[in-house]
Amino acid sequence: MSRREKIWWLIGGLVLVFYCLFPIAWIVSLSFKAPSDLANGGFLPTQFTGQNYGDIFTGSASGLFLPSLRNSFGICLIATFISCVLAMFAAYAIARLDFPGKRVILTTALAVAIFPIISIVTPLFNVWRQIGLYDTWPGLILPYLSLTLPISIWTMSAFFREIPWEMEQAAQVDGATTWQAFRKVIVPLAAPGVFTTAIIAFFIAWNDFLYGISLTSTEAARPVPAALGLFSGASQFEDPTGVTAAAAVIVTIPVIVLVLLFQRRIVAGLTNGAVKG
Template structure:
């Protein structure tokens, strides 16, 4: 009889992680860290705005407290602001100055950016550098001379006197953004339109501008926000509520009486002033993202 030798059962080893799983697991930690940092950055960014809303809902002695939330929330500060005729006038002035400046900046910048991006001009880089050099001048250095000139020619304390200098600083930014965007539009599209009999202007109007809508929308929002928030020129070139913009009007805010703390009404006015910008960004957020990323993508 032959003896049967029984071999010991081999334990099945655990399956080793595949090479595809290892990089995936390695990427999970950086992604989680990025997510945590993004959440922290968002919270840090929202804290000032939350504190602004928190303060705007407080009244009386509670304004001096450092509580994280109002115990007796009230809309009285907002009602006081909306019943202030000077604030409503300043709000209208800001809308007029912002809309006119943005429209003029986009109109002039579109032609200038098209020439710099698509026409054969000598030393285009130098021209663009000269345009951008305007933004290097500190506003405070020209505020006093402009105050003297505007006073002499009758533009002081007028909306036109605010639009002209704001347009001077808005144009370089608009030209730079649109130039980088126009460069990414394929030249073949424009050449096809010219071959079909279109004039250079009609090709610009019917081909280039429709394709540049995301960049134009992005530029419009950036210009409007910068004009809306500008303070130094607005406070230097105005002296009466008839021409003041919103940032200057808020700086001149006072309480209902001389014994009131104006921080509540200032906070409420600041929230009301921020709302149009928030709505603007929310409505055009897709255009903003498309415009900001289009110039960075090359086919």
């Protein structure tokens, strides 16, 4: 590229980075503003304060935020684990076995992934109330599987198709059973894809709001996204924006940490099979 083209690419990249990071910077700025400082139109607070963070950990909002944080971690980790295990077996069958309807299964999985959640929330709410799953961990884990499992099957099937079939056959020739070949040969080779799928599934479950707000009513199972919508000030005249922004910053930290720690694995998993040969 010429020097002029490099400059334009650099400017375009900076504009894109600014566009993506400005909302995050704005939320961080709000989280350090006192309630009396929220009315000013400036980007930075006139006086930095950690009062909002104190409220969500030890203050008035801790009773709502901390249980929901625990619920989100537990529910999302369990849903991600179940989704990855089930998707791993399904993707292996789709990639390795020849049976009618393979394309239909993949197409159905993709259709379920893009299906509007709002259309099934009300029937699910009524069913959950009748069978006792409303406001429970299993009552959220099962719907979360409808979000994470289809995309996990679709993603993992692509990784399993790239694994050489001859390696599994060689293990079976050496005396390994089908299960041993799958567990000791296929799964380690597919580890980058499984890890990438797990990260994506966790993010999807972590960010869900509609299921969380519709299928819970107490702190017994309410996740963080739903809890953020229920924050209120100490009185009807107090704006909870600062506390909500502080909670949003805390909720975003696990996602940022996961991406920074495992970015190489994520990139390796996403690009696996992109170039053949």
